Amino acid sequence: MYEQYEARLRQQPDDVHALDAYWREACAAGDQARVLDWLRRAVDADPEVPGFHFMLGVALQGLVRYDEAHASFREALRLALRADARPDAPPPPGPGVPVPATTLCCVDCRNHELAIATLRRSMAQCRFERVVFFTNRRFELPGIEVAEIPDVGSIAEYSRFMVKALGDWIESPYALVVQYDGYILNGRCWQPAFHDYDYVGAPWVDGGAYAVGNGGFSLRSRRLLQALRDPRIAELVPEDIAICRTYRRLLEDDYGIRFAPADLAARFSFESVPPSGPTFGFHGIAHMVRIVDMSEEELAAYRPGAAVQYVKN
Numbered sequence: 001m002y003e004q005y006e007a008r009l010r011q012q013p014d015d016v017h018a019l020d021a022y023w024r025e026a027c028a029a030g031d032q033a034r035v036l037d038w039l040r041r042a043v044d045a046d047p048e049v050p051g052f053h054f055m056l057g058v059a060l061q062g063l064v065r066y067d068e069a070h071a072s073f074r075e076a077l078r079l080a081l082r083a084d085a086r087p088d089a090p091p092p093p094g095p096g097v098p099v100p101a102t103t104l105c106c107v108d109c110r111n112h113e114l115a116i117a118t119l120r121r122s123m124a125q126c127r128f129e130r131v132v133f134f135t136n137r138r139f140e141l142p143g144i145e146v147a148e149i150p151d152v153g154s155i156a157e158y159s160r161f162m163v164k165a166l167g168d169w170i171e172s173p174y175a176l177v178v179q180y181d182g183y184i185l186n187g188r189c190w191q192p193a194f195h196d197y198d199y200v201g202a203p204w205v206d207g208g209a210y211a212v213g214n215g216g217f218s219l220r221s222r223r224l225l226q227a228l229r230d231p232r233i234a235e236l237v238p239e240d241i242a243i244c245r246t247y248r249r250l251l252e253d254d255y256g257i258r259f260a261p262a263d264l265a266a267r268f269s270f271e272s273v274p275p276s277g278p279t280f281g282f283h284g285i286a287h288m289v290r291i292v293d294m295s296e297e298e299l300a301a302y303r304p305g306a307a308v309q310y311v312k313n
Contacts, residue, residue, distance in 0.1 A: 167225030215240030
């Protein structure tokens, strides 16, 4: 079944078309283990092709080797976003859609280059009152304020910073939180109605009444950040579950915190639930590697799980 592809790859390990066809058929048949060595050979033959790393990541994910898969995804992104990640890159050209009374921010002490690229991608779409990169290293980034913080090296440390410390740094009425694997896709999808709520994040699958939502790309009010200092809020990992489920009732009843309805949140961002139309942003490393080089037309048609061309000529 796969002999034709293997014969071509023996002659040319980085044959894009042969590898792409082999990989698709193997993954569809659940034969990821068979194609794994060929994907590694392609990476060795041409390590500068982001798509090779992505295909390797998908195959590893299918084999439930998630740490290795995410490492491959991150390398694919690093290669695809090199221009955006350079510390000396100029600020994105304006003017961008205004998002008033809002600080764009990212907290990352591990994936520095990707976090910088994510901020720049978002800044290319919109303009903010302030843009802050919270990290453990000193950078000079045009248009981005760098706030040096103690090392954040685990999910627990990240969650504690987001719940208990972020409010010390945010002076604007709202903060748009992004992570290294999510950013603004279409500034024209910004809606002033997002500011009617204290928390907006992509809906979760099977979330029921507490479906909103994902914290990796989320809008949070300063009111919420201040309310989170309540000492009763102590189970913090992961931070978006703590805010949106564990302590949601407390936040609503004692502080009047308003969580966006699922239909509005679905227009704000997507993560695990496929969107019905264009969204303001997204979160998720697998999505990001797929869409990083897409045109506006391709982005408008993108739906999670749909077949896309991962390796472009």
